[in-house]
Amino acid sequence: MPVTDTDLLQSLIDEQVITEDEATRAREAHGRAGGALRDSVVAIGAASEDQIAQAIAKGANLEMRHLSDMEIAPAVIESVPQALARRHNVVPIERTMGAVLVACAEPLDFETTDNLRFILNSDVEFVVAPKDELTEAINRYYGGSTVDESVDSMLQEFTDSDIGEVSGDSSRRTADAEDDDAPVVRLVRLIIEEAVRTRASDIHVEPMTDKVRIRYRVDGVCREMQGAPKRLQGAIISRLKIMAKMDIAEKRRPQDGRILMRVEGRDIDFRVSALPASHGESVVLRILDKEKALIGLEELGFDDQDHARFNRIIRRPNGVFLVTGPTGSGKTTTLYAALNELNRPDVKIISAEDPVEYNLAGINQCQVHDQIGLNFARILRSILRQAPNIILVGEIRALDVAEVAVQAALTGHLVFSTLHTNDAPSAITRLIDIGIKPFLVASSIQAIMAQRLIRTICKRCKEPVEPDPRIMQVLGMNPEEAQGETFYRGRGCAACDGQGYKGRQGIFELLEMNPTIREMAFNQTPVEQIRSQAVMAGMVTLKADGIRKARAGVTTLEEVMRVTVRGEV
Numbered sequence: 001m002p003v004t005d006t007d008l009l010q011s012l013i014d015e016q017v018i019t020e021d022e023a024t025r026a027r028e029a030h031g032r033a034g035g036a037l038r039d040s041v042v043a044i045g046a047a048s049e050d051q052i053a054q055a056i057a058k059g060a061n062l063e064m065r066h067l068s069d070m071e072i073a074p075a076v077i078e079s080v081p082q083a084l085a086r087r088h089n090v091v092p093i094e095r096t097m098g099a100v101l102v103a104c105a106e107p108l109d110f111e112t113t114d115n116l117r118f119i120l121n122s123d124v125e126f127v128v129a130p131k132d133e134l135t136e137a138i139n140r141y142y143g144g145s146t147v148d149e150s151v152d153s154m155l156q157e158f159t160d161s162d163i164g165e166v167s168g169d170s171s172r173r174t175a176d177a178e179d180d181d182a183p184v185v186r187l188v189r190l191i192i193e194e195a196v197r198t199r200a201s202d203i204h205v206e207p208m209t210d211k212v213r214i215r216y217r218v219d220g221v222c223r224e225m226q227g228a229p230k231r232l233q234g235a236i237i238s239r240l241k242i243m244a245k246m247d248i249a250e251k252r253r254p255q256d257g258r259i260l261m262r263v264e265g266r267d268i269d270f271r272v273s274a275l276p277a278s279h280g281e282s283v284v285l286r287i288l289d290k291e292k293a294l295i296g297l298e299e300l301g302f303d304d305q306d307h308a309r310f311n312r313i314i315r316r317p318n319g320v321f322l323v324t325g326p327t328g329s330g331k332t333t334t335l336y337a338a339l340n341e342l343n344r345p346d347v348k349i350i351s352a353e354d355p356v357e358y359n360l361a362g363i364n365q366c367q368v369h370d371q372i373g374l375n376f377a378r379i380l381r382s383i384l385r386q387a388p389n390i391i392l393v394g395e396i397r398a399l400d401v402a403e404v405a406v407q408a409a410l411t412g413h414l415v416f417s418t419l420h421t422n423d424a425p426s427a428i429t430r431l432i433d434i435g436i437k438p439f440l441v442a443s444s445i446q447a448i449m450a451q452r453l454i455r456t457i458c459k460r461c462k463e464p465v466e467p468d469p470r471i472m473q474v475l476g477m478n479p480e481e482a483q484g485e486t487f488y489r490g491r492g493c494a495a496c497d498g499q500g501y502k503g504r505q506g507i508f509e510l511l512e513m514n515p516t517i518r519e520m521a522f523n524q525t526p527v528e529q530i531r532s533q534a535v536m537a538g539m540v541t542l543k544a545d546g547i548r549k550a551r552a553g554v555t556t557l558e559e560v561m562r563v564t565v566r567g568e569v
Contacts, residue, residue, distance in 0.1 A: 008052070015054075018041065018046040066129065091137045093127070104126055201218070204216075210230055211229060212227055212230065258272060258355075266290075294358060299337075301507070313512065320445050322396075322418065322427050323451065325451045330506055334506070338416065349390040350386055376393060376397070390414045391414070392415075398434065423542065427445075442522040446512075453504040457553070457554065458495060464487070490556075500556075516533055546559075
């Protein structure tokens with residue numbers, strides 16, 4: 001029988017894999033994101049898939065096997081149909097005269113076991129394997145591990161008549177694209193499913209001179225997949241625009257849309273942008289996965305000291321708290337984590353967002369609609385009449401929004417917002433440049449936090465490495481001081497697709513306002529002097545926090561350099 005959530009957590013606690021506190025955090029993360037509890041345990045970093053598989057195997061009195069380096073005979077794979085393998089996440093690994101040995105993530109129920117016996121016409125024996133290795137093995141042996149294989153197989157289904165029909169007039173093209181059995185429909189869906197399966201945050205469909213380039217952004221880095229022929233460009237882009245409810249006849253102006261799809265058993269939102277370019281429309285799908293985005297403060301990657309300061313700051317009764325960084329640096333995730341921490345029945349929270357990326361239970365979220373004049377400033381003025389305790393402003397872009405946010409902070413509200421600056425001290429001068437009076441900036445801002453996302457080392461292939469002295473020099477580290485310390489890297493394995501990295505974590509620069517810094521803001525002191533004063537007052541810079549995480553074995557020095565000092569090299 002399947003292992004219950006309670007049994008799994010208790011087993012992990014008994015084996016000292018996780019603590020009681022981590023079990024509580026996993027339950028809370030599971031309550032927010034849904035899905036399987038084991039996924040929440042992995043998501044918060046409490047345990048690896050290996051450790052969970054070992055706990056399940058021990059609890060069910062089964063053997064555990066690793067599939068990463070195993071070669072399974074084609075005849076064995078063919079004994080279990082692909083649909084069945086994907087539905088139940090099982091892989092046949094050996095076949096003898098008497099039975100088939102099947103790897104599974106957890107023991108299956110009796111009904112599924114009986115179905116397997118009936119289909120295989122043989123006895124079935126089970127071993128437990130890590131969930132991510134099962135997924136990788138299914139993709140490797142049944143196809144679909146990369147878009148290269150999937151697109152190649154799908155393109156063979158396109159005939160000259162298919163292309164001709166899809167390339168016809170817009171009404172006929174719409175009808176064809178809505179047919180769920182049409183090859184272009186299956187191709188586009190496959191591209192989307194593969195992106196979700198590989199943990200991508202964005203899908204880029206970019207027309208080139210001789211092909212349609214397809215790239216996934218995984219852990220912040222773009223990976224180019226097998227492109228589609230140029231002749232399929234119109235069909236693919238039209239299908240994406242239909243799914244996003246865009247006007248497929250409009251090809252001269254940018255358009256935005258959204259797609260809601262159910263992928264791998266969960267609802268996933270895609271924010272779609274179409275931009276006219278020289279070789280055709282470039283389409284980008286941003287993947288908004290609630291299960292990955294709605295996480296607790298503990299999972300963000302704060303150092304203990306910064307975590308304590310952050311917790312103290314967000315519980316202040318009023319003032320502005322800004323999170324800064326470029327697009328895709330995790331600002332929204334951080335603010336949502338803070339709001340979830342503060343979300344209680346006795347606290348009223350209202351947000352103004354463009355767009356509302358994730359729905360938060362118990363929080364009033366307002367969507368910006370510029371077409372009808374419902375912009376950030378107008379929503380904010382209305383929000384103040386709703387008597388909120390906490391206000392979230394999606395982004396401060398212009399003077400009118402900044403003025404209302406500052407006035408709200410000065411009249412007893414706690415205001416969270418984001419700003420696009422390179423570091424925390426620059427936000428002070430940025431607000432003054434927008435047009436906010438220096439004395440208002442000095443009196444309303446409570447704290448500013450800059451952040452970036454760095455890739456974390458794959459736990460499966462993690463190994464010690466001798467740090468490169470040149471990289472240490474670029475990062476401002478003294479090689480002599482690092483003697484005796486152990487640094488790590490990822491060798492590259494099937495679990496991380498040969499990258500050496502799997503997952504991301506934040507690095508932070510938390511500037512807390514004090515009387516000296518407020519006076520410097522009032523006097524419009526240069527940014528460099530503000531930064532020096534903030535460091536003296538205890539601010540850890542982005543680079544220093546990254547080095548701290550490299551020393552702790554979370555990431556590599558190369559990754560810290562890529563994220564924090566690329567422009568200086």
